[in-house]
Amino acid sequence: MASSLLFTSFSPPSSLPILSSIKTHLSPSPISLSIKPTNSNLSSSRSLSGFPLTLPKSLTLTPSASRTPPKIAVFAAKGYKMKTHKASAKRFRVTGKGKIVRRRAGKQHLLAKKNTKRKLRLSKMIGVDKSDYDNVIGALPYLKVNRKAT
Incomplete structure (x- = not known):
């Protein structure tokens, strides 16, 4: 018809x-x-x-390819990398014996009223207390520290 x-x-x-x-x-x-x-x-x-409202064979999509992406297996041999705390890395150093040292506080400003002996003492590096070693090592995981050094 x-x-x-x-x-x-x-x-x-x-x-x-x-x-x-x-x-x-x-x-x-x-x-x-x-x-x-x-x-x-x-x-x-x-x-x-x-x-017919069909696509040519070159344009047809298979349902499995269009719905799910291919699966990729990811393996980490040693685990995840730990991140270094960059502000802590600028404040702490390690000596030759493996001790962690830091600067003393109070040498940034108002230096006119501080005498020379005090400013000289504040300029020197001082060792980090043993009770703070865990905090520093947690912030700096790749720091080569000798925990037995005193």
């Missing part, structure tokens, strides 16, 4: 291949077209023109 369409004014777009293949003439009077589908029974997977 042929279906007929009625258009008052018609200009076929170039993107639709079915309309460009139909022989039409433009006139001010109404145009009557008759399109015969290839199958008489139209389903939801077919368009009104009778051509």
Whole structure:
């Protein structure tokens, strides 16, 4: 059975291949077209023109490839890298014997009222107390420290 369409004014777009293949003439009077589908029974997977709405085989996607990404196994041999606390790395040093040393506080400003002996004492490095070793080593995991050095 042929279906007929009625258009008052018609200009076929170039993107639709079915309309460009139909022989039409433009006139001010109404145009009557008759399109015969290839199958008489139209389903939801077919368009009104009778051509199937499927992609070519080169463009079809497999459901497994489009839904799940490929699985990649990641293994760490020694575990995770620990991060060095950069502010602590600038404040602490290790001596040749493996002791942790730091600067003394109080040598940054207001130096006019401090005598020379006091400023000289504040300039020297001093060893970190043993009770603070765990905190410093936690902040600096790759510091080569001798815990038995006194």
